[in-house]
Amino acid sequence: MDVTATADTSAEKKAAPIELVGIRKQYPDGTVAVGDLSLKVRAGELVVLIGPSGCGKSTVLRMINRLIEPSAGRILLDGEDVTQVDPVRLRRRIGYVIQNVGLFPHQTILANVGTVPRLLGWPKARIRQRSEELLDLVGLDPAKFGKRYPQELSGGQRQRVGVARALAADPVVLLMDEPFSAVDPIVRGRLQEEFLRLQADVRKTIVLVTHDLDEAVRLGDRIAVLSQGGKLEQYDSPANLLGRPASPFVREFVGADRGIRRLAVTPVSREMLDPLTADSGDYPSAELGISLYDALASMLVTNSDHLRVVDGGMPVGLLTRHRLLSIDYPAE
Numbered sequence: 001m002d003v004t005a006t007a008d009t010s011a012e013k014k015a016a017p018i019e020l021v022g023i024r025k026q027y028p029d030g031t032v033a034v035g036d037l038s039l040k041v042r043a044g045e046l047v048v049l050i051g052p053s054g055c056g057k058s059t060v061l062r063m064i065n066r067l068i069e070p071s072a073g074r075i076l077l078d079g080e081d082v083t084q085v086d087p088v089r090l091r092r093r094i095g096y097v098i099q100n101v102g103l104f105p106h107q108t109i110l111a112n113v114g115t116v117p118r119l120l121g122w123p124k125a126r127i128r129q130r131s132e133e134l135l136d137l138v139g140l141d142p143a144k145f146g147k148r149y150p151q152e153l154s155g156g157q158r159q160r161v162g163v164a165r166a167l168a169a170d171p172v173v174l175l176m177d178e179p180f181s182a183v184d185p186i187v188r189g190r191l192q193e194e195f196l197r198l199q200a201d202v203r204k205t206i207v208l209v210t211h212d213l214d215e216a217v218r219l220g221d222r223i224a225v226l227s228q229g230g231k232l233e234q235y236d237s238p239a240n241l242l243g244r245p246a247s248p249f250v251r252e253f254v255g256a257d258r259g260i261r262r263l264a265v266t267p268v269s270r271e272m273l274d275p276l277t278a279d280s281g282d283y284p285s286a287e288l289g290i291s292l293y294d295a296l297a298s299m300l301v302t303n304s305d306h307l308r309v310v311d312g313g314m315p316v317g318l319l320t321r322h323r324l325l326s327i328d329y330p331a332e
């Protein structure tokens with residue numbers, strides 16, 4: 001993934017904050033999909049919208065790029081009210097990725113990725129260079145995949161092309177509606193991991209809709225839990241959401257598997273460790289800061305009740321299985 005060699009690299013870091021101020025959407029038949037929602041997303045932040053079916057997630061997303069016009073309220077992109085911006089110009093600054101991608105079947109993968117730059121009238125050579133660079137960035141060899149057609153790719157590969165296409169014109173915001181839900185769980189896990197690496201690289205402002213809580217916990221810097229009518233129940237980090245659900249609704253929504261999920265978002269820290277002992281060297285080792293979930297997995301795989309925890313190669317203490325399973329989480 002070498003993107004450092006092009007002039008666009010600095011521009012790739014660009015991201016803009018989004019602010020929703022009291023937005024409302026009432027459809028012509030009277031349905032109030034979103035009643036009164038306010039939400040701030042920082043530049044470069046990945047925010048996940050989650051909630052039960054019909055709570056208004058997609059409506060919120062589509063108001064941001066004006067595929068749907070809000071009935072009231074304001075949406076600020078980089079401080080500018082999006083309703084004052086020409087929708088076509090707006091959508092060039094906002095990448096949009098949807099389930100099943102919607103690639104053009106009669107165009108090659110390279111042509112698909114170059115769609116927006118072509119609309120923007122970029123010179124041919126630049127479009128090609130940018131499209132190849134983007135395919136590379138999402139882990140597809142342009143020489144191998146560039147000339148293929150969408151039906152000649154797997155579902156996961158098509159999904160990556162969708163992400164590449166959304167990034168092509170270097171948008172300041174990426175909106176993603178259930179981007180990984182059309183593929184099987186194993187491919188989904190891999191795409192999520194790749195996507196996190198990609199985001200670490202490009203640092204776009206991302207609003208992602210999902211109804212998969214594991215996906216939300218895995219990807220989100222913050223998670224917004226919505227209930228019917230787009231009511232914001234809680235807007236928090238994954239760890240706080242699981243550890244301190246703000247309402248009975250959220251508690252029920254995050255559900256019974258909360259304990260396991262909390263292990264995944266809680267790192268091994270020094271306070272959890274017992275002192276080293278003479279036989280510490282016999283135990284499998286693990287780095288300070290890995291998740292409790294990974295630490296437990298490591299104990300199970302090695303059939304050991306102890307891990308020797310190291311920090312930069314230096315042993316700093318022992319983590320016992322008993323201690324791991326009785327960690328005191330912050331009071332709820």
Ligand SMILES: Nc1ncnc2c1ncn2[C@@H]1O[C@H](COP(=O)(O)OP(=O)(O)OP(=O)(O)O)[C@@H](O)[C@H]1O
Pocket residue numbers: 027028029031032033051052053054055056057058059060211
């Ligand atoms: N064009 C429309 N006309 C009337 N009602 C609509 C329209 N589009 C959506 N709705 C309603 O608005 C509400 C919110 O829909 P939306 O698609 O935003 O929900 P969602 O949270 O994304 O749902 P899901 O998770 O099932 O995709 C639903 O009650 C839906 O039936």
